[in-house]
Amino acid sequence: MEFDAVLIAPRRAESIARGWWPERTINDELDACVAQCPDKIALSAMRVEDDTTTRFTYREMATMADRIAVGLARLGVEPNDVVSLQLPNWWQFTLACLACSRIGAVLNPLMHIFRERELSFMLNHSRSKVMIVPKVFRGFDFEQMMTGLRSSLPHLQHVVVVGGETDGKPGANSFETLLSGPQWEHEPDAREILTRHRSGPDDVTQLLYTSGTTGEPKGVMHTANTLLSNIIPYAAAMCLKSDDVVLMASPMAHQTGFMYGLMMPIVLRARAVLQDIWQPKKALEVIRTEGVTFTMASTVFLTDLAATVTETRTTVPTLQTFVCAGAPIPGPLVEQARKAIDAKIVSAWGMTEMGAVTLTRLDDDDERSFATDGCPLAGVEVRVADDDNAPLQAASTGRLLVRSCSSFGGYLKRPHLNGVDADGWFDTGDLAYVDERGYIRISGRSKDVIIRGGENIPVIEIEALLYRHPAIAAAAIVAYPDERLGERACAVVVAKLGAHIDLPAIVDFLKSHRVAVQYMPERLIVRDSLPTTPSGKIQKFKLRDALRDTGD
Incomplete structure (x- = not known):
């Protein structure tokens, strides 16, 4: 696989000179952990459905990473091959990531909510060689799904199943049989495999x-x-150190979970605690028993945790900081959460393309957490510009541009979509303003994505499917506010002459196209027409305003 990460080389010299790029990899960080604190607990992975916890010290984690890495090599994985995994927050996720870096493979995390439609595109586009899935998670059979997809995935050579069994024993294609069971690290060629093609700091x-x-x-x-x-x-901004305990219940297949739940604890020589299914009562128990000091998730997690603490009258004395990202935090929620969990509530904004861009500071007033989305991290610049790229004054809303040391290497096979100008400014597609203190506030999205509980809904894709429905003449998906999830999706449609359409019919239709459940519209409005511009473009802002102002 060749990766066209064209945005790396042009900024390398400056990034090194200014000390932004550390010239280290996760391999270096893990090896340092083994040297400095080999017997410290590095990872505690909770599986809610069977109420089990698996723990690794740093020494054990490095050994298992080596074992899985050699196992992947035995499956034919070579440098720059893509290994995809559609796993919940299980220890196998973390260890597979570390293993890929050992042999120069590229990890491709996939959300466990994805189904055939999303996976067929992603696995073909990435030319994934190995796919790792759970046998069953939350009642869904992932192995069966992948069996049905195999014929349409010419590059996929292996499907590895976590928990795959035959007659009560690990199956031939199980994670346990192929990767984590055999002591591959003791094989004669293991050392060569583990050192020959390690990922470098500028490798994808x-x-x-x-x-x-x-x-x-x-x-x-x-x-x-x-x-x-x-x-x-x-x-550094969150004042995190080696004695912190980081809870990650947000999916590690999101950048939030991957960067701050998987990688950051290793960089800190700290401890990660994973929770695979969000249950606030379980999270409350985990925070208390594991001594969790820090977590990051979308607003819905904070809402649920604060409500559960209040309901159960159970304190979380060790929790110091809760970083919220993915949607603005309502002011009353900050007040309620501060009273309930007695932790600092931090507002953050970021993107898959560059991780966290802005954060409120630990010494900021609480008002900053619900009135702004924070100020830039070190190595990050933000600018608000008009449509002609001219900078706007403070408090003026315009296009949000970001120039960051953590900006991505580009979109695979889509360099024309990279959206970075000659000076390194990335067009986020968001509308925002910057206040007099340099704090930003996202005020809208020029890109057409709804964020439901921290999960992006690909609006254009869902709309394109709705236009295929035999009863629908026109359709638009717009957001409407929701106290718990931030936003939900509403389908506003025009029915064809004489046709009848209702929400269950739309949901059934989308299910027949293998659309993820979280992407389904949860409300339907049928209209005689949709508001449009003179050129015929649907004016979604009018639909959103109508939903917000009139409830219709």
């Missing part, structure tokens, strides 16, 4: 798909330098 090490406005996902390419150049100043 992560490929993460993001929904956008193009109608199909885009593959975001990151290197160790781009990822670590964000993690290091982020951890």
Whole structure:
């Protein structure tokens, strides 16, 4: 696989000279952990459904990473091959990531909510060689799904199943049989395999798909330098150290979970605690028993945790900081959460393309956390410009541009969509303003994406499917506010003459096209017409205003 990460080389010299790029990889960080604190607990992975916890010290984690790496090599994985995994927050996710870096493979995390439609595109586009899935998670049979997809994936050579069993024993294609069971690290050629092709700091090490406005996902390419150049100043801004305990219940297939739940604890020589299914009562228990000091997730997680603490009258005395990202934090929620969990609530904004861009500071007033999305991290610049690229004054809303040391290497096979100008400014597609203190506020999205509980809904793709429905003449998907999830999706449609359409019919239709459940519209409005511009473009802002102002 060849990666066209064209945005790396032009900024390398400056990034090194200014100390932004650390010239280290996750391999270097893990090896340092083994040298400095080999017997410290590095990872505690909780599986909610069977109420089990698996723990690794740093020494054990490095050994298992080596074992899985050699196992992947035995499956034919070579440098720059893509290894995809559609796993929840299980220990196998973390260890497979570390293993890929050992042998120069590229990790491609995929959200466990994806189904045939999304996966067929992503796995073909990335030419993934190995796919790692759970046998069953939350009642869904992933192995069966992949069996049905295999014929349409010519580059995929292996499907590895976590928990795959035959007659009560690990199956031939199980993770346990192929990767984690045999002591591959003791094989005669193991040392050569583990050292010959380790990922370098500028090699593409992560490929993460993001929904956008193009109608199909885009593959975001990151290197160790781009990822670590964000993690290091982020951890410094949050005053995190080796004695912190980081809870990650947000999916590690999102950049939030991957960077700050998987990589950051290793960089800090700290401890990560993973929770695979979000249950606030379980999270409350985990925070107390594991001594969690820090977590990051979307607003819905904070809402649920604060409500559960209040309901159960159970304190979380060790939790010091909760970083919220993915949607603005309502002011009353900050007040309620501060009273309930007695932790600092930090507002953050970022993108898959560069990780966290802005954060409120630990010494900021609480008002900053619900009135702004924070100020730039070290190594990050933000600018608000008009349509002609001229800078705007403070408090004026315009296009949000970002220039960051952690900016991605480009979109795989889509360099024309990279959106970076000659001076390195990336057009985020968001509308924002900057206040007099340099704090930004996202005021809208020029890109057509709805964020539901921190999950991007690919609006254009869903609309394109709705236009195929035999009863629909016109359709638009717009956001409407929701106290818990931030936003939900509403389908506003015009029915064809004499046709009838209702929400269950739309949901059934989208299910027949293998659309993820989280992408389904949860409300339907049928109208005689949709507001349009003279050129015929649907004026979605009018639909959003109508939903917000009149409830219709």
